[in-house]
Amino acid sequence: MWVFYLISLPLTLGMVILTARYFAGPEVPRYVFFTVGYTWFCxxxxxxxxxxDIYTTKFDLDRGGISFYWIWSYWSTFLLTWAVVPLIQGFEDAGDFTVVERLKTSVRANLVFYLIVGAIGLFGIILLIVMHKIRIGNVLAFAMACSNTFGLVTGAFLLGFGLSEIPKGLWRNSDWSTRQKVLSHKIAKLAVKLDDAHQDLSNAIMSKR
Incomplete structure (x- = not known):
């Protein structure tokens, strides 16, 4: 079994690092790079x-270690999905000028989202309890099931989108004349957005003076 670990662990870690380095832009912050890498590794x-897990079950070995790693993988993924990654995403998307203000904007946006989702979820749980569909002691298990369902549905949606969009993109990109027209159209739209961004930046600088 140790041979399997010595082979699979470096391969998995190397695959994560190479993939992250391949898709990461030159200006991606290191904390974003390591967060994404750790998320993929989990x-x-x-x-x-x-x-x-199959090996320890088949030979009736001690499951303390494998249980710990399952818990570590699950809760790491859970925290990254619902707390760390959304916070970093909001921080990077914020247009404030200081780190503190960008962090406040990210926290505020995520709190609004979680309050809305939490209110809807709380209403649904109360409704199910009143209708005697679930018991109060099963609320935690129900919440974990909803979280897993959300992940499965999101994964299936993204997989289905990729299965249709990637071949479509390859088909469109095979025609160079069509590709040139599409890129020219995108450049024009980006130029307009760039001018608007410059104007907003100039207005913001003038308002700070």
């Missing part, structure tokens, strides 16, 4: 954990 850790 997701791909199933390649290592599933065979290890």
């Amino acid at each position: 997701s791909l850790a199933i390649i290592i954990l599933v065979p290890a």
Whole structure:
């Protein structure tokens, strides 16, 4: 089993690093790079954990270690999905000039989103309890099931989109004349957005003086 670990762990880690470096832009901050890399590693850790889990179950070995790694993988992915990654995404998208203000904007936007989702979820749980569909003791398990369902539905949606969009994009890009027209149209739109951004920046600088 140690041979499997010595092979699978470096391969998985190397695949994550190479993929992240390939898709990362030159100006991507390091904390974003490492966060994305750790997120991908937690997701791909199933390649290592599933065979290890089967091995320990088949030979009736101590499951303390594998249980710990399953819990680590699950809660790491959970926290990254619902807290860390949205916070970083909001921080990077914020247009404020200081780190503190950008962080406040990100926290505020995420709190609004989670309050709305939490209110809807709380209403649904109360409704199910009143209708005697679930018990109060099963609320945590129900919440975890909803979280897993959200992940599965999102993954299926993105996979379905990729299966149709990637071949479509390859088909369109094979025609160079059509590709040139599309890029020319995008350049014109980006030029307009760039001018608007410059104007907004000039107005913001003037208002700060």
